[in-house]
Each structure stands twice: as C-alpha cells, then as structure tokens.
Amino acid sequence: MPDDRPPHSLSQQRLHVNPQIAFEQPLNERIRMFLRIEQLIERFEYCLRGETKEDSHHALITLLEVMDLAARGDLKSELMKELKRQTANLEALQAAPGVDQESLQAIVSSHHRLIDSLHSQNGHPGGQLKNNEFLNSIKQRSVIPGGTCDFDLPAYHYWLTRPIEHRNTDLRGWLEPFQQIHAASAIILDLVRKSANPRPERAVNGFFQRNLDPDQPFQMIRVLLPREASCFPEVSAGKHRFSIRFLEIGDLASRPSQVRTDIDFSLACCSL
Secondary structure, eight states, X not given: OOOXXXXXXXXXXXXXXXXXXEEEEESSHHHHHHHHHHHHXXXXXXXHTOOSHHHHHHHHHHHHHHHHHHTSTTHHHHHHHHHHHHHHHHHTTTTSXXXXXXXXXXXXXXXXXXXXXXXXXXXXXXXXXXXXXXXXXXXXXXXXXXXXXXXXXHHHHHHHTSOHHHXXXXXXXXHGGGHHHHHHHHHHHHHHHHTSOOEEEEEBTTEEEEEOOTTSOEEEEEEEEETTOSOEEEEEEOSSEEXXXXXXXXXXXXXXXXXXXXXXXXXXXEEO
C-alpha cells in the first residue's frame, strides 16, 4: 500500500536552503488547525532525533499537545471536507491544456486514499490513548511548573533512563494513530502553498493593504522576507481585505514599533 506520509526531511531542507523566512497567515479556522498539526509533528520529529532524556521529554510533551488537538471532534471531518474540496477542484483541471495529467492523477489518487483511510478510523485520532495511565499521569503533572520532577513521577523518571531505542520505539508507537491526520494536513498545506507564486511588493512606510475577491476561496497569505531583514510582518485579515504592518524589535522588553521606511517583500495570496 502506498505510504502517504510526508518525508519529514523536506521541511528541514526547506528551512536550510530557502534564503527567505515565510510568515503564514491562515484565513480560516480549518487552515489554522492544519498549520498547528504541522508545527507540532515537525517539532516532535526534531526532538526525536536527539538522544538525551531532555529530547525525549520534549517529544513526549509535544505528543500530549498533538493528542489535545486531535481530540477536537471536528478535526477528522474537517480534513475529509478539505480533501474532498481539493479533489473536486483538481479533477476540474483534467481537461485543462498544459496540465501534467500524470502528476495530477497521482495527487487525486493520494487524496482518495487519505479520505478512505480517515473514513475507516473509528472515533477521533488517538482515542485509544485516552486511557493510557502513563501518558495521563504526565499530562496531569505537566501543567504544574516543574511538575514532572522525578519525585512527582518516578515511573516517568525510570522511563527516561531507558535506552534511547526503547524510548523512541514507545514515542513512535504513540504517534502512529496521528500519522494519517498529519499526512492529510501536509498534502493539503503543500497544495495551498503551491497554489500561488510569490510576487514582489512594497510596503510604503512599513504598511501594505490589499482587497480580496470575496468570490475566491483564499485560504492563506504568505509574506516572505530575506533572512537578514530587521523587521517582521503583522497581518490583519478579513474576508474582503487584509493589511500588513512591518514591525521592528528594539528592546525585547518593549512593544515592537512600525518601521517608517519602505519595505520590499514577496507576497502570495493562496487559493485552491
């Protein structure tokens, strides 16, 4: 059976190769939720590459966040709805000239497999971990500052002293129920990001505004800046328009202030 799980190395390669920093603003709750899944799974995978007990601790704390997010009753249905919506839009391109039909069909087939896989899952993803006493004990104590000390959780302290192979086997086993929602969110976000090519823009005196076509299903705004830029964007978006203010940080203890010079950046308004 084909493996629809995304290669985690791709995001890491993009991080090291891309000379720009991408700031992404979701335009609906669905995309916002998918971005959170992506961030958590990527953080989990990063922690899993370490070998210390601190790496395993941070991987497990991140896993608990994944569990909380996946416990939302609408997550699976929202993923399926978005996959079906994208599939319908992609199938409409089958008659369009200049479209790579082989690649298009591969994406559509992958969407159908993910829809079937999600549909076959009973309950919400990770529901079988709800009664895991070991994870529950850590979750209850993790909300307390310093609550996961060895005197609070001796069983957890013992687990953290186990060989790294033992810990990683457990961690990957606990993550497995969430692999399909990760695969689905990853392919959705990848297509959304690729739906628009970044174009050069200029923010006069650090401010930029543009109207949005309400008939277009815009899902994400991407602002790209050079890594050496001394400012960052703050995006405010509604259904009909969005604005970007570029802010600079002086003293980290103070509120950022808007820059008063023109800022060149790249912009992509993603819609699929």
